[in-house]
Amino acid sequence: MNQHPYRRRTISVAVGDIIIGNPSPIVIQSMTTTPTLDTAASAAQTLSIARAGASMVRLTAQGVRHAANLAAIKDAVRAAGCTVPLVADIHFNPAAAFEATQHVEKVRINPGNFFDPGRTFRKMEFTDEEYADEVDKIRTKFIPFLDLCRRCGTAIRIGVNHGSLSDRIMSRYGDGAEGMVESALEYLRICHDEDFHNVVVSIKASDVQLMTDTVRLLVERMDAEGLQYPLHLGVTEAGNALEGRIKSAVGIGSLLIDGIGDTIRVSLSEEPENEIPVARTLADYCELQAAACYHDGVQRRGRSAGRRRTRQVNGIGGTCSVAILGDSESADVYGAEVLRSTGCDGLSHVRRTMQTLAADGSDTPVSIVLSYPDITDRDTLILAASVDLGSLLLEGYRDGIGIESPLLSTAEAADLCRRIVQACGLARYRAEIVACPGCGRTLFDLPSVLEVIKEHFGHLSHLKIAVMGCIVNGPGEMAGADYGYVGGAAGMVSLYRGTECIEKNIPQAEAPAMLEQIIRADGQWHDPK
Numbered sequence: 091m092n093q094h095p096y097r098r099r100t101i102s103v104a105v106g107d108i109i110i111g112n113p114s115p116i117v118i119q120s121m122t123t124t125p126t127l128d129t130a131a132s133a134a135q136t137l138s139i140a141r142a143g144a145s146m147v148r149l150t151a152q153g154v155r156h157a158a159n160l161a162a163i164k165d166a167v168r169a170a171g172c173t174v175p176l177v178a179d180i181h182f183n184p185a186a187a188f189e190a191t192q193h194v195e196k197v198r199i200n201p202g203n204f205f206d207p208g209r210t211f212r213k214m215e216f217t218d219e220e221y222a223d224e225v226d227k228i229r230t231k232f233i234p235f236l237d238l239c240r241r242c243g244t245a246i247r248i249g250v251n252h253g254s255l256s257d258r259i260m261s262r263y264g265d266g267a268e269g270m271v272e273s274a275l276e277y278l279r280i281c282h283d284e285d286f287h288n289v290v291v292s293i294k295a296s297d298v299q300l301m302t303d304t305v306r307l308l309v310e311r312m313d314a315e316g317l318q319y320p321l322h323l324g325v326t327e328a329g330n331a332l333e334g335r336i337k338s339a340v341g342i343g344s345l346l347i348d349g350i351g352d353t354i355r356v357s358l359s360e361e362p363e364n365e366i367p368v369a370r371t372l373a374d375y376c377e378l379q380a381a382a383c384y385h386d387g388v389q390r391r392g393r394s395a396g397r398r399r400t401r402q403v404n405g406i407g408g409t410c411s412v413a414i415l416g417d418s419e420s421a422d423v424y425g426a427e428v429l430r431s432t433g434c435d436g437l438s439h440v441r442r443t444m445q446t447l448a449a450d451g452s453d454t455p456v457s458i459v460l461s462y463p464d465i466t467d468r469d470t471l472i473l474a475a476s477v478d479l480g481s482l483l484l485e486g487y488r489d490g491i492g493i494e495s496p497l498l499s500t501a502e503a504a505d506l507c508r509r510i511v512q513a514c515g516l517a518r519y520r521a522e523i524v525a526c527p528g529c530g531r532t533l534f535d536l537p538s539v540l541e542v543i544k545e546h547f548g549h550l551s552h553l554k555i556a557v558m559g560c561i562v563n564g565p566g567e568m569a570g571a572d573y574g575y576v577g578g579a580a581g582m583v584s585l586y587r588g589t590e591c592i593e594k595n596i597p598q599a600e601a602p603a604m605l606e607q608i609i610r611a612d613g614q615w616h617d618p619k
């Protein structure tokens with residue numbers, strides 16, 4: 091089959107019966123939240139996620155026992171007549187990866203903690219010789235793993251997360267895009283040298299701008315080195331409800347419309363089945379937009395050059411914050427030129443027009459108002475507007491935005507615009523709550539805890555608060571949060587100020603009040619208006 095010209099050229103990777111890579115359709119996947127040692131619950135949730143429409147289901151395997159139990163889960167899933175490929179999620183435990191490889195169709199490893207000891211900040215200086223020695227050691231340990239995967243017909247994902255880069259990588263490439271890309275490339279180069287090509291790669295972060303820029307940098311570097319591995323996309327710790335959907339739509343969607351990405355997971359701190367319709371709508375909408383942008387010659391593979399330079403007019407443009415149509419506290423978007431665009435062609439039309447303005451050397455501020463008269467479903471509208479406006483904001487068009495739709499009142503449209511601006515990291519209108527989706531390691535009811543935290547602390551717009559399901563990955567992946575609320579033993583929570591644990595294993599019911607006390611003592615609290 092010919093590759094779609096509007097998608098990045100990739101090789102195809104077989105994961106059981108599913109093929110990932112251009113020209114196969116975007117593969118939608120999710121992850122269980124049940125304990126992996128609970129065979130019945132994990133099999134039931136896997137079946138439920140598959141019934142919701144996922145083509146692949148991932149389960150955490152924190153130890154060899156958990157990895158071994160994937161065989162029983164797989165048997166139960168197959169006995170129910172379901173062929174969905176299973177994926178093992180491995181951190182910190184190569185032995186679990188070797189075990190899982192023998193039972194499931196794909197194994198995800200995290201280069202930040204697979205052989206490297208993870209993020210300890212204990213050794214942050216390496217001579218060239220020491221550094222090369224460490225890379226050699228990884229090669230020596232990784233090649234037998236690839237050999238086993240080859241023998242078992244198991245695919246792998248090299249899955250890098252911001253927040254779990256190893257000390258060695260950070261010591262040389264830093265904790266940002268360069269570090270994440272190099273962390274992935276080290277492993278991909280070994281796969282390539284060993285002629286092992288059943289590989290998918292991902293780089294995720296909770297900061298949408300960082301995630302999209304880093305994936306674009308990875309694509310640039312992979313293409314330069316002739317590595318055509320398919321990409322798995324996702325925004326980590328996106329949270330739940332509207333915030334989780336909007337962040338995911340902006341991050342995943344802005345890459346898909348430029349032809350980048352072959353499989354996606356929308357990580358929501360909700361029941362995993364809820365992720366599937368969101369991912370389906372995103373994949374379908376973005377495919378249309380990708381084709382339209384490609385045919386109009388306005389796809390963008392590279393990173394953004396930053397905010398478009400404009401002069402300030404009536405409080406719009408220059409360095410002013412993004413003006414929002416219908417927002418009484420914001421400058422009026424009509425103070426600038428207004429570029430109004432309608433329907434599915436809106437995005438490519440705006441990109442074309444902005445390119446013409448750039449070619450003419452224009453510095454006139456431009457507000458972009460997108461109309462969606464034909465979208466009749468509110469959920470689709472929210473995702474479509476988030477993809478379109480989010481990608482334009484990330485691209486640098488930040489003078490003013492607006493949404494027009496018969497489904498939204500003026501106030502609702504303004505609220506959606508504000509949420510999209512916040513998802514892009516360009517302003518804070520409410521507390522930035524980052525939350526992991528939970529997995530088999532989570533020992534408390536993450537969705538209900540997240541609701542309590544949002545209710546209690548959501549008005550503190552100057553703060554970033556993380557809600558993480560486990561102590562193993564949570565603290566590392568809190569992504570620069572001011573305060574962290576991290577699951578410990580069953581029903582217990584540890585509280586963090588930055589990266590420092592200040593209250594260990596307190597009962598879940600007492601934790602919000604205690605976090606409030608800490609925030610008050612730090613002088614960071616104010617009552618809701």
Ligand code: SF4
Pocket residue numbers: 526527528529530531532558559560561562563564567
């Ligand atoms: S941080 Fe959340 S999603 Fe990540 S391993 Fe822990 S519980 Fe699972």
